[in-house]
Amino acid sequence: MSSERTEVVVVGAGQAGVAMSEHLGEQGVPHVVLERDRIAERWRTGRWDSLVANGPAWHDRFPGMEFADVAPDEFATKDQVANYFADYAAKIDAPIRCGVEVTSVRKNAGAPGFRVETSDGPIDARFVVAATGPFQHPVIPPVVPADAGPVQLHSSDYRNPSQLPEGAVLVVGAGSSGVQIADELRRSGRRVLLSVGPHDRPPRRYRGRDFCWWLGVLGLWDADTPPQGARHVTIAVSGAQGGRTVDFRALARTGIELVGMTESFADGVLRFAPDLAANIEFGDAQHLALLRAADEHAERNGLDLPPEPEAHVLGPLPASATDPRRELDLAEAGVGSIVWATGFATDYGWLQVDAFDENGRPDQRRGVSAEPGVYFLGLPWLSRRGSSFIWGVWHDARYVADHIATQRGYLAQHAAAIAADHES
Incomplete structure (x- = not known):
């Protein structure tokens, strides 16, 4: 079978693929973007109904286009984000082919x-x-057997409270997804337990500015990629309900029962680590450090931003942290479902090249892999802290496109030299 030829194949038409197409197009590089579903499909069908972006619309976008239907300080819904990328792809006339799956x-x-x-x-x-x-393969730790009783699902399969059977709900994982889902379930009238691990807990807003702004002016978006093997710490931040600081003390006051990390299961009983207080205090330390850095920056630069001394006062730990629950009999507690907000694993089984380390992770630096000609885009900490955000993906894509353009220049010079040799 004869094959099509092009300079670059981009696999995936989410935010990373659309950004890549824009920069390749500006460089005049022939390319095609292949997407097995629709543009930004993960935003449409891989999220719960009420999800909104974690950053305000002025920040969580590409530089070339604002949201047409979201005010700058508001948080776009998942469908508004998906529509934004579809509109952006049309704006740049990206050569995207939907319904085409890459098999190898x-x-x-x-x-x-x-x-x-x-x-x-x-x-x-x-x-x-x-x-x-x-966000390729949902990860559910093998803790509770499938036949243990409660319905178990990953956060990527959760849509709304009515989807779950009657009874209490245990949400495992207290990053952005777990916190928002637990709060939504509690608002629906459910009894909710939330299993909390180590986390970073930035303020949503401080002294009148969103935390995205503070990370920018403090230079923290440009923090270097952590070393290989460093422990991943989830970020507890949310744009839900108009954007509020995630506060585990406040969640406990609303009736959500906090527990430590989910450890093991036997004979119908779940066991939790005695680490809840330490995990909350770890997040508190990150929170207060950012407040102090913001105060120092405001004073040093004479910024006319109203002080918020009350934001530094966190109050006592909830009783669930000072006297933590260590066990939970699922049947006795009436737990009808468990939602695992425990992240995802990548799957590059289709990419059969020498671009991975001994642990199967992409072996790359700023998206440039160990296999010449292969690149990665859209991964957390690809080049810096901001790589997880929409605007960060756009800047990472520009670097990768520049690298490809440079390599094309070397290849063109080689071809010219060969042609000159043949003529001489």
Whole structure:
């Protein structure tokens, strides 16, 4: 079968793939973006109904276009975000092909480039960009057997409270997803337990400015990628309900029962680590450190921003932290469901090249992989802290596009030299 040829194949048409297409287009690089579903499909169908972006609309966007239907300080809904990327792709006339699945990518033997096998036929490409992002396979720790009684689902499959059977709900994981889902379930009238692990807990707003602004002026978005093997700490921040600081003390006061990390299960009983107080205090320390840094910056630069001394007063730990629950009999507590907000794993089984380390993780630096010609985009901490946010993906894509353009220049020079040798 004859194959199509292009310079770059971008796999995935979410925020990373759309950003990549924009920068490649500006460089004049021929490319195609392949998407097995629709543009930004994860935003449409891989999130719960009430999800909103974690950053305000003035911040969580690409530089080239504002949200048409969201005020700058508001938080876009998941569908507004998905529509934004579809509109952006149309604006830049991105060569996106939806409904095309990439089944394998292999290095050509004895020749430059790669053979990309797809559901729509093969494509030969000189470069490949894996822009499928980090949310590929939901991770549910093997703690509670499937036949233990409660319905178990990952946060990516949760949609709304009416989806769950009657009874109490245990939410495992206290990052952005877990906190928002637990709060929504509590508001619906459910009894909710929330299993809390180590986390970073920034203020939503402080002294009249969103935390996204503070991280920017303090230079914290540019924090370097943590070293390989460093422990990942989730971020507890939310744009829900108009954007409020995540406060585990306040969640406890609303009736959510906080417990430590979920450890084990036996004979119908879940056991929790005695680490709830330490986890809350770890988040408190991160929270207060950012407040102090913001105060110092405001004073040093003479910023006319109203002080908030009350934000530094956190109050006592809730009773659930000072006298933590260690066990929970699921049947006795009437737990009808468990929602695992425990993150995702990547799946690059289709990318059959030497671009991974011994643990199967992408072996890359700022998106440039160990396999020449293969790139990664859309991963957390790809180049810096801001890589997880929409605007950060856009800047990472520009770096990758520049790298591809530079490599094309080297290849063109090589071809010119070969042609000159043949003529001489």
